[in-house]
Every structure is written in C-alpha cells, then in structure tokens.
Amino acid sequence: MSGTLYVVATPIGNLEDMTYRAVRILEEAALVAAEDTRHSRKLLNHYGISTPLISYHEHNEESRSSQLIDKLKAGESIALISDAGTPCIADPGYRLVSRCRQEGVMVAAVPGPSAVITALSISGLPTDAFRFVGFLPAKTHGRCQYLEQIKDEQQTIVCYEAPHRLVACLEDIARVCGTDRLIAIARELTKRHEELFSGRVDEALDYFSRSPVKGEIVILLGAAQEKLPEGTVAEALVRLRNETDLSWKDIVKQVAKEFGVPGSDVYKESLALRSLM
Numbered sequence: 210m211s212g213t214l215y216v217v218a219t220p221i222g223n224l225e226d227m228t229y230r231a232v233r234i235l236e237e238a239a240l241v242a243a244e245d246t247r248h249s250r251k252l253l254n255h256y257g258i259s260t261p262l263i264s265y266h267e268h269n270e271e272s273r274s275s276q277l278i279d280k281l282k283a284g285e286s287i288a289l290i291s292d293a294g295t296p297c298i299a300d301p302g303y304r305l306v307s308r309c310r311q312e313g314v315m316v317a318a319v320p321g322p323s324a325v326i327t328a329l330s331i332s333g334l335p336t337d338a339f340r341f342v343g344f345l346p347a348k349t350h351g352r353c354q355y356l357e358q359i360k361d362e363q364q365t366i367v368c369y370e371a372p373h374r375l376v377a378c379l380e381d382i383a384r385v386c387g388t389d390r391l392i393a394i395a396r397e398l399t400k401r402h403e404e405l406f407s408g409r410v411d412e413a414l415d416y417f418s419r420s421p422v423k424g425e426i427v428i429l430l431g432a433a434q435e436k437l438p439e440g441t442v443a444e445a446l447v448r449l450r451n452e453t454d455l456s457w458k459d460i461v462k463q464v465a466k467e468f469g470v471p472g473s474d475v476y477k478e479s480l481a482l483r484s485l486m
C-alpha cells in the first residue's frame with residue numbers, strides 16, 4: 210500500500226488559522242515537504258510538531274518529486290506545505306500532485322486559508338464568478354499587454370502583487386482598464402495591519418501613492434462595464450441592412466441583443482424605417 214500525499218494549507222499570517230486536522234496530519238506524516246524549511250520549522254515548532262522537513266521548491270521540483278514519489282510508494286505519507294496558504298496556488302506543488310495522480314498515489318486535500326479566497330470574501334465585489342491570474346508580469350510593457358487581454362472580463366479579476374510594484378501596477382490598470390473601474394486591494398490579511406481598500410482605480414492610486422506600500426497584497430479588479438453600442442437603434446438597423454445580407458428578422462434580433470431592448474420595440478422601429486425605404 211502506498212502512502213498518501215496530503216496537500217496541507219497553513220496560515221497566511223495569523224497562526225490561529227491552522228485547522229485541527231492540519232496539525233494532526235503534520236504530526237502523523239513521515240515527512241513534511243516545505244518550500245523553505247527554516248521558515249516552516251518555526252510553524253511546526255509553534256504547534257510542537259517534530260516531523261522531519263525536506264525542501265520542495267520551484268528549483269528542485271522535478272528531482273525532488275521523484276524522490277518523494279519513491280517514499281510514497283514505499284508506504285510513507287507525506288504532507289506538502291508552502292510558506293503560507295494553500296500549496297499549488299501560485300506556489301509550487303502541482304508537479305508533485307500531477308506525478309502522484311499519474312502513478313496512482315493517493316492525494317488528499319487538507320483545506321484552509323488561501324489569500325485569493327480570503328480577499329474575495331471581504332472585498333465586497335461580486336464573487337459568483339471570478340478569474341484568478343496569479344502574479345501579473347513584473348514589468349510595465351508585459352503587464353499592459355496582459356491587462357489588454359483581460360480588461361473586458363465580465364467577472365472579478367484577482368491577482369497577487371508585490372508591495373513595491375503596487376503603484377506602478379495601478380498606473381497600468383488605470384491606463385488600460387480606465388480610472389473609474391472598481392477595485393479592492395487587500396493588504397496584510399489576517400495580520401495586525403490588515404486593510405481593505407475599496408473604491409475606484411484613481412482613488413486607489415491617490416491613496417497608495419502617499420507613502421511606500423508595505424506588506425502582502427491582493428488586487429481585485431471589478432468586472433468591465435458592459436459597453437453600450439454606439440448610435441441609435443435606427444442607425445444600427447440601417448447599418449446592418451446596408452452592410453450585411455441578414456434578413457429583417459435577424460437584423461431585429463441582433464440589434465435587440467446589442468442594445469438590450471425588447472425585440473418588439475426594435476421590430477416596430479424597423480417597420481417605420483422600411484416604410485421610408
């Protein structure tokens with residue numbers, strides 16, 4: 210029987226946010242695979258856990274995965290943790306999980322904090338659908354190009370950002386997505402200086418430009434406003450009639466959809482136009 214790989218979430222700041230189950234699994238595992246073993250030793254010490262630690266990070270994922278798979282296959286259970294939050298979420302781990310799945314080794318989640326979900330839950334922005342994009346590109350050129358691709362999303366966009374890049378990032382968001390877009394910025398979640406800024410992009414820029422930004426940051430960008438088509442319904446009807454081979458029925462349908470108005474109203478308008486043509 211092979212052992213189980215437990216993917217264990219740990220606190221993102223407040224050490225009380227550790228689940229009973231996470232503590233038990235870390236105690237019972239043969240080994241804890243951690244991004245930074247010195248950092249994680251402090252967490253384990255805090256809970257009186259003496260399980261040996263082994264490093265597993267983005268630079269040794271490949272080789273370490275093979276080693277860990279061998280141990281799992283030999284029957285040892287291993288707990289995977291990251292420096293904070295849920296492993297594999299903008300953190301190393303998915304390669305190991307994927308290898309385990311390919312090789313028939315059991316993987317079990319021990320859920321807990323993650324900055325993306327924590328920030329969403331207090332942002333006040335719609336959470337029914339959201340797009341998490343991890344870290345944005347670090348330099349302006351790449352960041353603006355990426356923002357161009359996602360600026361029309363009709364759902365909340367969530368990303369992680371380093372504090373020293375926040376203002377430059379907000380400037381790019383203002384340039385590409387507009388200054389009046391809604392935004393929330395969560396800083397130092399679950400910690401002493403926790404803060405949630407909520408407002409428009411220009412207000413956020415003004416607020417965060419006042420003094421150097423410190424701490425850990427999640428940016429949540431409100432969905433794009435649906436763009437109303439330009440011109441009037443009558444103009445759209447004439448344009449489609451002149452520029453396409455669509456039937457009047459299809460033209461009416463399309464214009465009603467574009468303008469978000471009842472088809473019967475557009476139909477009446479089309480009748481008036483047709484009588485003039």
Ligand code: SAM
Nearest residue numbers: 221294295298300323324369370397398425426
């Ligand atoms: N796996 C982690 C998770 O589930 O949240 C995320 C790891 S990612 C490498 C680290 C980033 O998460 C930080 O740079 C920051 O953007 C965000 N983050 C982590 N803890 C946070 C906190 N307490 N408050 C705000 N953002 C946080």
